[in-house]
Amino acid sequence: MNQLVNVSMQDGAAGIAVVTVDHPPVNTLSRDVRAGLKAAFESLRGRADVKAVVLACAGKTFLSGGDMREFETGILVPGYHEVLRLIEDSAAPVVAALHGTVMGGGVETAIACHYRVAAAGTRLGLPEITLGIIPGAGGTQRMPRLIGLAPALDMMLSGKPMTAAEAAQAGLVDTVVEGDATAAAIAYARELAAAGKGPRRTRERAIDGGGQAAEIVAARRAEAAKTMKNRNAYNVLCDAVLAAVELPFDAGIARERELSDQVERAVEGRAFRHLFFAERELRRIPGLSAEVKPRAIARVGIVGAGTMGGGIAMCFANAGIPVTLLDAKQEALDRGLATIRKNYERSVSRGSLSAAQRESRLALITPALDYAALGDADLVVEAVFENMTLKKDIFAKLDAVAKPGAILGTNTSTLDIDEIAAVTRRPQDVVGLHFFSPANVMRLLEIVQCARTAPDVVATALDIARVIKKVGVVAKVCYGFIGNRMMDPYGREAERCLLEGATPEEVDGALEDFGMAMGILAVYDLAGVDIGHLTRVERAHLLPKDPGFYRPSALLTERGWLGQKSGRGYYRYEGGKRAPDAEVVAMIRAEAARLGVPQRKPSRQEIQERCLYALINEGARILEEGVALRASDIDIVYTAGYGFPRYRGGPMFYADTVGLRAIRDRIAAFGKTLDPQYWQPAPLLDALADAGASFAQWQTQQQQTQQQQTQQQAERKGQSS
Ligand SMILES: NC(=O)c1ccc[n+]([C@@H]2O[C@H](COP(=O)([O-])OP(=O)(O)OC[C@H]3O[C@@H](n4cnc5c(N)ncnc54)[C@H](O)[C@@H]3O)[C@@H](O)[C@H]2O)c1
Structure with missing residues (x-):
């Protein structure tokens, strides 16, 4: 036990111990959490007064997954296997109380417990394949034993999370409850104890479908070869699952470890991890220290209701931000709004949006012909024809009507934004916001920092990208920017x-x-x-x-x-x-x-x-x-x-x-x-x-040089003040 994990006798008379992990924000299964779990389950071992144990988490989710930093350090002691083995070995039955988003190591921990109670709304997944790796904490060995060979393969090869109801159907959780999972798990544990039920170890189960393993795995391999061209992790995953069928549990775990190490080192696994960490780096911009505070964006204006303007308007409406959509002509506005409606309608017919959501999003978009309507916008994005004279004309108009401090963005793909900014009296507020077509779908947003763009404008653009679920990458002005x-x-x-x-x-x-x-x-x-x-x-x-x-x-x-x-x-x-x-x-x-x-x-x-x-x-x-x-x-x-x-x-x-x-x-x-x-x-x-x-x-060298420079600057500042 440590500050992150504690044990209490919640129901002393019935002998129910509750092990609670409290590691905000998302109960990552870090080394310290594992150490706490190890200490907790060791402390419970051999205690005659403990008839059943509940493993629960405080906060918004059960253990959400592993700690990505351990990809760099290697798995620290105590490792997953040691801790999960200890939980599974418990003589008293262990009930996992699941809620929130339970992924990877979180699910692997849950299936090392003996019983699982999930709150409705819980999502459970083994998404490792989407990072080019395989579950490495027993998932490939325990999941087939728990839910059967084919469903386990499908879950791991798709990487898609299951809903609580799907998990119950699959046999991954024993019961789904409305309300508090921990309270329900305690009640469940009490019933187990009263009925004298002991542990039900996943590793001791037979694998449903194990007899047809060769055919089942071959079919999945062939399917995956089509959807995951040039990749290998799915093959390795299939090998690991086959080991669950062919080898005794402990040998299977050893094989999983070997295969898991292999995919972690392979280019594919490294590539996905590289992109994961690369996204985190995007906000580190020279001159953008923590003191730079982004501006508040509550209302957005868009000029041009064409292909891009319409898509950009949808991005903001989808995020719940009111948008004024301006065009030069009523027909263009009508056409633009009709396209937006059609796009939302398509989502409704596909089932990804409700009719009510469609209406509330459409209600956030207000058409306009008069620039005065943009006067209260905190951000305006221009998306008219790609023509310098036209864009300069529009920026002069925006300069006249926009409120002080409003950010003026342009979606130009090829024009010199410094030149556009120069027609305004506020070049510090001008920035390139280069969306990609279709703007409501494509994840990329190039944020073009011009010669005079203020740091807080760049910070705001990076924030906006996150709000509208894009990945914002800062570029400097040149023909075509980065892409x-x-x-x-x-x-x-x-x-x-x-x-x-x-x-x-x-x-x-x-x-x-x-x-x-x-x-x-x-x-x-x-x-x-x-x-x-x-x-x-x-x-x-x-x-x-x-x-x-x-x-x-x-x-x-x-x-x-x-x-x-x-x-x-x-x-x-x-x-x-x-x-x-x-x-x-x-x-x-x-x-x-x-x-x-x-x-x-x-x-x-x-x-x-x-x-x-x-x-x-x-x-x-x-x-x-x-x-x-x-x-x-x-x-x-x-x-x-x-x-x-x-x-x-x-x-x-x-x-x-x-x-x-x-x-x-x-x-x-x-x-x-x-x-x-x-x-x-x-x-x-x-x-x-x-x-x-x-x-x-x-890149590492550049970053080190930059850090040194920042440090030196700070020291100089310190000396002079
Ligand atoms: N289409 C793409 O794939 C793409 C991708 C990235 C960036 N861009 C850039 O986005 C911008 C818009 O491109 P698009 O494909 O959406 O063009 P588009 O022709 O579909 O739409 C342009 C819109 O601007 C309106 N417009 C023209 N003059 C106006 C004015 N004075 N005031 C208000 N509205 C006016 C037009 O009526 C039209 O609705 C261009 O700068 C383009 O380079 C386009």
């Missing part, structure tokens, strides 16, 4: 491979095989092939003098084959289905002949390397320029906004797993066989490759 700037060379290579002789399916197929959610050419078709093309026409004076540069895209736009919206682009679209288009391939071949591009078939590997290494090289450039603060921020941008596979950890993490020297050398080799103007290793990549270092190491 689109890096996309540029990636797309350039995809288009170049087309000119050299690859078909659209070959290019997209190679990228999808790597794990991208969608091939880039299919993405262009979805977004509109003309969108990128038109920005390149506008920026022609800044672009390479290369007649092949994004040439297929230009050809398609000239033909009016703009992608899904016109029924054909890189592909043909019929009845919502994508199909190859021989005419497009012939058109590109003819253009290649005209440009004198020698025909060859780039291999799948070459397509992948050219696109991805071009992306990574540009990533290195923007790190050097400070457009992105950290390599891990880039990884978040790409996994949250561009369909980069999470199991590869994002482009920069992936680069580290390949090895920067190998990538640098390949880029240099491409410089000899392909267009050398594109294939120069970025200086940072070159330097790290020479030093045998990684982006991760560079």
Whole structure:
């Protein structure tokens, strides 16, 4: 026992001991909690007056899961197995009192107890697979014994939590109660004691379905291979569950430990953990100390009720924040609101939203034509056509009507926000808020900190991101910010491979095989092939003098084959289905002949390397320029906004797993066989490759330097005051 775990005789006469964990906020199963549990159950061992034990938690949940920090330190003593074994060995029956969100180690503890009582509303899950690992505290051995082989596999392979009712149905909990789980568990324990019931150890149970293990596991493996391409944790999970069938319990536990260590060390497990910790880093911004207080955002205004404006309005309404949606014309407003209604209606018909929720969200959105309606907004997000003159005009109007201290955000994808900010008398309040389409769905929000954006505006934007359930990544002003700037060379290579002789399916197929959610050419078709093309026409004076540069895209736009919206682009679209288009391939071949591009078939590997290494090289450039603060921020941008596979950890993490020297050398080799103007290793990549270092190491070093600087500044401040 320690401060986190205590034992009391709640019902002395009946001999019911209650072990209570109280480790706010979510009763993480940390080392100290395990130590407390160990001491508690040791103290109860052999006590004749204890007829039954209840394991309960104070606060909003039963043990919610393990301590992520132990991934870095390794599991500290006492380990899970030792503690769970002690609980399971108890001579008096142990009843777990479950409530809240019980995940991973929390569930593994619950199933080491002998009985389980759950409050209605409890959710129970083994989500390890979503982090590229497997349950490692006996979950793979006990769960099949408790609920049967197939249901246990389904639970662990999906990673999805069960409701209390589902858990009862599955046999994972014995009873579901309304109200307080602890009180109900004490009553349950009293009944057990009165009936003279002893412990019911999960490890001693036979496995339902164990006789058909080979078939059951093979079917699940085949299913998972389809949904979890390029991954391996599901295979290892299946191996661990098979061990539960094939080996005695203790040997099974040893095998689980071995397999669990293996997946933790593997790239996949490291990649998911990297992203988990990378998200936590996002709020660490130089100059943004704890003293910087975010501004309060109670009302939001949006200018432009088009594709983006409508989606952004939904984000705020979904978070319960009232929105004024302004457009220049009544028809545009009507259209925008109709689209929003349609989107909510779709959610209602899918069952993810109730009709009442739809109405309350719609009621939060007020249409407006007059800028005066934006006067009480704490934040305005501009999302009108991508045109500098128009945006400047709107920012001048916003400057005139917005209240002092209101934040003025722009959703521009390509324009110089410093230039937009300069038309206002309050450039310190201007920030880029770059949402991704569809804005109500995509998790990424790039927060563009301009030259004069005030620190508290950045802090507020980071807070807003959290409120509207987005992941906010701070970037500096440059063409395309982090995401689109890096996309540029990636797309350039995809288009170049087309000119050299690859078909659209070959290019997209190679990228999808790597794990991208969608091939880039299919993405262009979805977004509109003309969108990128038109920005390149506008920026022609800044672009390479290369007649092949994004040439297929230009050809398609000239033909009016703009992608899904016109029924054909890189592909043909019929009845919502994508199909190859021989005419497009012939058109590109003819253009290649005209440009004198020698025909060859780039291999799948070459397509992948050219696109991805071009992306990574540009990533290195923007790190050097400070457009992105950290390599891990880039990884978040790409996994949250561009369909980069999470199991590869994002482009920069992936680069580290390949090895920067190998990538640098390949880029240099491409410089000899392909267009050398594109294939120069970025200086940072070159330097790290020479030093045998990684982006991760560079990031750690940068952070240490920053910390030292902050410390020195603080010391200087201390001395001068
Ligand atoms: N569509 C995307 O995928 C995407 C993604 C990220 C960012 N963006 C950026 O978001 C912005 C909007 O793009 P969109 O795709 O939503 O465009 P859109 O054409 O769908 O909508 C633009 C809206 O702005 C309105 N508008 C035009 N002039 C106005 C004015 N003076 N006052 C008020 N409203 C006015 C139009 O009536 C229209 O409803 C652009 O800056 C674009 O670059 C777009």
